[in-house]
Amino acid sequence: xxxxxxxxxxxxxxxxxxxxxxxxxxxxxxxxxxxxxxxxxxxxxxxxxxxxxxxxxxxxxxxxxxxxxxxxxxxxxxxxxxxxxxxxxxxxxxxxxxxxxxxxxxxxxxxxxxxxxxxxxxxxxxxxxxxxxxxxxxxxxxxxxxxxxxxxxxxxxxxxxxxxxxxxxxxxxxxxxxxxxxxxxxxxxxxxxxxxxxxxxxxxxxxxxxxxxxxxxxxxxxxxxxxxxxxxxx
Amino acid sequence: xxxxxxxxxxxxxxxxxxxxxxxxxxxxxxxxxxxxxxxxxxxxxxxxxxxxxxxxxxxxxxxxxxxxxxxxxxxxxxxxxxxxxxxxxxxxxxxxxx
Numbered sequence: 037x038x039x040x041x042x043x044x045x046x047x048x049x050x051x052x053x054x055x056x057x058x059x060x061x062x063x064x065x066x067x068x069x070x071x072x073x074x075x076x077x078x079x080x081x082x083x084x085x086x087x088x089x090x091x092x093x094x095x096x097x098x099x100x101x102x103x104x105x106x107x108x109x110x111x112x113x114x115x116x117x118x119x120x121x122x123x124x125x126x127x128x129x130x131x132x133x134x135x136x137x138x139x140x141x142x143x144x145x146x147x148x149x150x151x152x153x154x155x156x157x158x159x160x161x162x163x164x165x166x167x168x169x170x171x172x173x174x175x176x177x178x179x180x181x182x183x184x185x186x187x188x189x190x191x192x193x194x195x196x197x198x199x200x201x202x203x204x205x206x207x208x209x210x211x212x213x214x215x216x217x218x219x220x221x222x223x224x225x226x227x228x229x230x231x232x233x234x235x236x237x238x239x240x241x242x243x244x245x246x247x248x249x250x251x252x253x254x255x256x257x258x259x260x261x262x263x264x265x266x267x268x269x270x
Numbered sequence: 271x272x273x274x275x276x277x278x279x280x281x282x283x284x285x286x287x288x289x290x291x292x293x294x295x296x297x298x299x300x301x302x303x304x305x306x307x308x309x310x311x312x313x314x315x316x317x318x319x320x321x322x323x324x325x326x327x328x329x330x331x332x333x334x335x336x337x338x339x340x341x342x343x344x345x346x347x348x349x350x351x352x353x354x355x356x357x358x359x360x361x362x363x364x365x366x367x368x
Contacts, residue, residue: 068361083347088288088289098305129347132320135318135324243277
């Protein structure tokens, strides 16, 4: 899903950089409310973990491959601002060190995989947890992970489709192609996100107790305390 | 806190296992975007020449070099994120105390 240089029109490059810059600015202002000293190792670990996870390419359909984003896990566990900064670190280093994604497309790639891939899953997760009073943790994580991936792909398809004639074909082809293929890896993303949260609740509750999302949801998540989760009051 | 440090250490080991799997088994990258672009003859050319294109070390065309590169990169990413995190936490502490 990493868009290289040469695929996007100058207008799309400008618009995506501007929108992403706004999210960066807001995140850098808000991150100090999410990220405390104790959470730094967790942030670093998840950033490295999902950088490595993005190296694994899974066969999807028609001989194509796709990789997990990890955006939902980053957003839910670290909070939207810290999650966006984590994903930006991954995408920036992938671009500069490995040529995975272009520097002119960095705004678009962060918008797709960072804003849509990290912040949307966080919002969906919090909404579903609140609506179900913490009873549907796996479902909330799955929906966040799945829709985060699909929306990221739809956005990438839109940016490419709207870059005609630079990319030669319109959104009627680019959006369905991206969305269809990435909905398959989206299912995997949802399952991995749900499984990771369940695993952390049962075996590493001390990690979840650092998460700003879980701290803010402490009331709703009382129902999963039987699983071993103890929330620190912030 | 010791528990957390141990968890982070094991988590990093898992990340390195991902690199091994990504290098030896799930390495073939044929993304939808690239396939369609190739079909239409659109060529993406990055403006900045990356030092390690396609996750390989130029001049070292073997899988072990790619594995080492992947592992070192993962550790570097961890260190960069840790440094940025520490910096943000420091700014937070300063703004709380002032």
